Amino acid sequence: MTETGPVQHNRRADTASQATPASDVPASGTTASGAAASEGTGVAGTAAETTGPLAHIASALRRERQRAGMSLTELARRAGVAKSTLSQLESAAGNPSVETLWALSVALDVPFALLVQPARPQVQLVRAGEGPRFAADRADYLATVLSTCPPNARRDLYLITAEPGSARESDPHMPGVVEHVVLSAGRVMVGPSDDPTELAPGDYIAYPGDLPHVFEALEHGTTAVLVSEHT
Amino acid sequence: MTETGPVQHNRRADTASQATPASDVPASGTTASGAAASEGTGVAGTAAETTGPLAHIASALRRERQRAGMSLTELARRAGVAKSTLSQLESAAGNPSVETLWALSVALDVPFALLVQPARPQVQLVRAGEGPRFAADRADYLATVLSTCPPNARRDLYLITAEPGSARESDPHMPGVVEHVVLSAGRVMVGPSDDPTELAPGDYIAYPGDLPHVFEALEHGTTAVLVSEHT
DNA sequence: TCCGAATGTTCGTATTGACGAACGATGGGT
């Protein structure tokens, strides 16, 4: 049965709330961290899906299980859940608890999210000069947003162009953020403020973004790709 | 691996509790772990964590709620769940069903996985010439792995260097994969096989990786950053 | 052919998740 998916799983679902159309959330900016907003990159913006996860869970479970070449019985045993439970889940009957699904994801050795996520892609293109930019406080530092967090991915993609001069000290972001930098051209000192590293073209570095960090161009025409990963 | 998975959440739980070794981040210098298969996006991706998700869910819920500036009451209303339920969840009491947590993730406008995932960062550095490479079948195409999927992040980071010659046709990867390309130098035709786009330095494109796609260098010394996102 | 061992499905049962409502605690406004 499980056809419609008005979130609620239980009896008197109705008190307003209802569907979670995923859009009734004004979102109010939130997302904090100065960055935010933009939206230059088309893709939808909300976190989740309309349909609800259970349908996807059912198919994903079966698919991953077969891919792993396990029988329903064996998976149930390994995960420590009852065969019956697993069977019902694969039949899209029922709304598993997190621990149950977690156990299954572990036993299957697949990321938890994979069992729940729908999500769909699309082609996007940003030309060199285009795209929303963050004018930054100074003219010698320019960050172009290539791709902001789509529905489920928690990362932003920036193209950085910077000129020598003063270092750019970034305030630490939210906890759990990781920044990845690949230098395209020029030369740069980048990394944690207390221990930055000099990069040459082609070099790569990753560092925690929730600590103070710098980005200081050392040559004219320094450009880099920055991936900010929101954990 | 993943021997028995006694993750039981219910009554008699706690026998031997959970282990879920699941390997964490070796990370040392050049992550990888063999990474196996060629062709980007080889990695499978470990699934889970040792502690079990509920502890993290509790803190994540509270954190995200406060970040969004919502009161417990308001979030409960928006998500369509009972205040009491939410309160208990934030107190790490209880094991929410997927739909419940889903509703909360939607109302909070955060990816579902974020509420369940632990994960931790670290500084990593890969010099231009170094890092595990994927020799590819031809000499004129070289992909250097900058960062493979850490525990829970679902993306790989590559530095691509290619020479003009023949196009590189990639077989479609797993469903849901998205590839992002930022051109650093040279010129390239890239994108879905039936409709590739020519990029100049600084240009960016994203396209579904689960469809056939090409990467054809048009100039000598073409280099690009490739982010393969495993959805 | 019969039998045994697998697979995945359906039964009852009880533990437990989610609910509404009532409860102290804060904090503003008049």
Add this chain to the structure above:
DNA sequence: ACCCATCGTTCGTCAATACGAACATTCGGA
């Protein structure tokens, strides 16, 4: 000082999740 609004927690109650066990079904070997 008072009152009212709002915050977050705790209290009973009911439905549903998850369980074990019995149940169909298919497959392979003697």
